[in-house]
Amino acid sequence: MTQPLREKLAADAHRPQYHFLPPANWMNDPNGLIQWQDHYHLFYQHNPNNPAWGPMHWGHAVSQDLVHWTDLPNALAPTPGTADEDGCWSGYAVNHQGTPTLLYTGLRGQIQLPCLATSRDNLLTWQKYAGNPVIASPPPELDVVGFRDHTLWPENGAWYQLIGSGIRDVGGTALLYQSSDLKRWQYLHPITIGDKNETGEMWECPDFFPLGDKHVLIVSPIPLRRALYFVGIYADHHFTPDVHGTVDAGGHFYAPLTMQDENGRRLMWGWLWEGRSEQAQQEAGWAGVMSLPRILSLPPGGSLSQFPVPELAALRNHHFHLANIDLTPGMAPVLADVSGDTLEILAEFEPLDGGVFDAGQTFGLKVRCSPDGAEQTLIVYDGQEVAVDRQRASLDVETHRDRYSGPLQLASGETLTLHVFLDRSVIELFANYRTCLASRIYPSRPDSLGLDLFVRSGRVRLKSLDVWSMASIWA
Ligand code: DQQ
Numbered sequence: 001m002t003q004p005l006r007e008k009l010a011a012d013a014h015r016p017q018y019h020f021l022p023p024a025n026w027m028n029d030p031n032g033l034i035q036w037q038d039h040y041h042l043f044y045q046h047n048p049n050n051p052a053w054g055p056m057h058w059g060h061a062v063s064q065d066l067v068h069w070t071d072l073p074n075a076l077a078p079t080p081g082t083a084d085e086d087g088c089w090s091g092y093a094v095n096h097q098g099t100p101t102l103l104y105t106g107l108r109g110q111i112q113l114p115c116l117a118t119s120r121d122n123l124l125t126w127q128k129y130a131g132n133p134v135i136a137s138p139p140p141e142l143d144v145v146g147f148r149d150h151t152l153w154p155e156n157g158a159w160y161q162l163i164g165s166g167i168r169d170v171g172g173t174a175l176l177y178q179s180s181d182l183k184r185w186q187y188l189h190p191i192t193i194g195d196k197n198e199t200g201e202m203w204e205c206p207d208f209f210p211l212g213d214k215h216v217l218i219v220s221p222i223p224l225r226r227a228l229y230f231v232g233i234y235a236d237h238h239f240t241p242d243v244h245g246t247v248d249a250g251g252h253f254y255a256p257l258t259m260q261d262e263n264g265r266r267l268m269w270g271w272l273w274e275g276r277s278e279q280a281q282q283e284a285g286w287a288g289v290m291s292l293p294r295i296l297s298l299p300p301g302g303s304l305s306q307f308p309v310p311e312l313a314a315l316r317n318h319h320f321h322l323a324n325i326d327l328t329p330g331m332a333p334v335l336a337d338v339s340g341d342t343l344e345i346l347a348e349f350e351p352l353d354g355g356v357f358d359a360g361q362t363f364g365l366k367v368r369c370s371p372d373g374a375e376q377t378l379i380v381y382d383g384q385e386v387a388v389d390r391q392r393a394s395l396d397v398e399t400h401r402d403r404y405s406g407p408l409q410l411a412s413g414e415t416l417t418l419h420v421f422l423d424r425s426v427i428e429l430f431a432n433y434r435t436c437l438a439s440r441i442y443p444s445r446p447d448s449l450g451l452d453l454f455v456r457s458g459r460v461r462l463k464s465l466d467v468w469s470m471a472s473i474w475a
Pocket of ligand 1: 028029045056089090105148149204205220254255
């Protein structure tokens with residue numbers, strides 16, 4: 001049923017081919033990620049009637065391999081006269097005594113309250129709990145900014161949930177509740193409270209889970225518009241963070257959510273929002289892309305590592321390989337034979353003397369280059385930071401044309417790995433798997449397909465380069 005919609009939009013030169021997105025119209029946050037009978041279920045915030053944010057439904061897709069997805073009917077839609085009559089906002093999915101159960105935020109007017117739904121047919125259709133909302137109001141003793149979005153976990157025979165919130169003039173928080181049946185909830189306390197000047201006044205989409213020997217809290221703070229993670233100790237139902245950082249520094253990755261799969265992997269998806277005008281989104285008929293699934297880990301030192309799932313290798317087609325080349329400023333193009341807009345690129349660079357890259361040594365990759373260079377997007381490392389520079393990404397002045405960067409310090413002898421997934425208007429960059437930047441680009445020229453390496457100063461060795469063209473997941 002959704003196939004004709006997908007086919008109608010397939011010719012759009014900006015529409016990703018191997019990132020998940022709905023058949024048409026609007027998508028934002030990932031919701032309710034769960035593995036059920038060998039299938040990964042991906043729910044998402046969806047306006048099925050317009051490529052613009054609007055009355056929220058839960059879209060639904062399913063996959064056995066985390067790569068190819070099948071659309072299923074929308075899981076949730078607003079019900080007039082109830083707590084979710086104006087929208088079914090973000091939430092979480094769990095297996096409660098064998099019953100698939102969703103906890104989501106119902107919106108009625110301005111009021112945001114938690115609601116439940118369960119399924120009796122393997123997650124295909126959902127019945128809302130007649131007693132919704134399951135919590136009548138935010139804790140009366142708190143002056144909260146927002147009360148929405150949920151994460152759940154079982155602990156010592158009880159369910160615990162966090163609700164995203166903020167304490168006015170103080171900072172973002174996530175409020176901890178406890179229940180035995182997911183219907184009756186007891187409020188405990190804020191699990192931690194941030195400083196509004198540093199980490200925002202309201203935390204959307206909290207997620208909380210053990211990783212390594214620590215716990216990680218991920219939130220999407222208003223007004224920061226980028227997801228943050230905190231690493232710390234969870235004890236006595238309080239979380240004490242000792243490290244925090246940006247989940248993805250590319251300026252387009254928001255409202256991430258995680259799940260643990262049956263292999264014990266902590267998988268995360270985020271919403272990649274558009275970088276073009278609302279009018280362009282209307283004309284395109286779609287808006288919003290899901291990131292690739294990323295595996296999280298926590299090496300010693302406490303900063304979050306992220307890896308694309310290895311299952312994506314199933315999409316690799318033609319392969320190009322190059323090794324051991326010294327790169328110098330002004331050199332002739334080395335990648336004249338490689339081009340494309342749906343590529344996986346894995347490049348490893350090393351300093352020539354085997355130590356560290358010189359300060360100010362600037363080098364990297366160019367993607368989506370027109371033959372005359374008028375359009376090109378740079379992925380740049382300068383010894384301190386890695387950046388996606390889209391100042392010349394498109395001749396279309398209505399698209400985002402700026403530069404985002406994240407810090408990346410390399411240890412002596414450490415090589416630089418740039419692992420890039422280019423999928424038409426999407427770039428996902430994993431730099432040494434600890435500084436990630438997701439970006440959106442909209443080249444206007446059909447011949448902006450070139451690829452190259454560049455060095456602005458000094459000499460750098462390209463240890464190896466692999467480029468694969470990537471197959472569509474919708475074929
Ligand atoms: N998106 C949802 C909210 C959430 C926000 C509404 C984050 O539940 O706070 O579409 O993008």
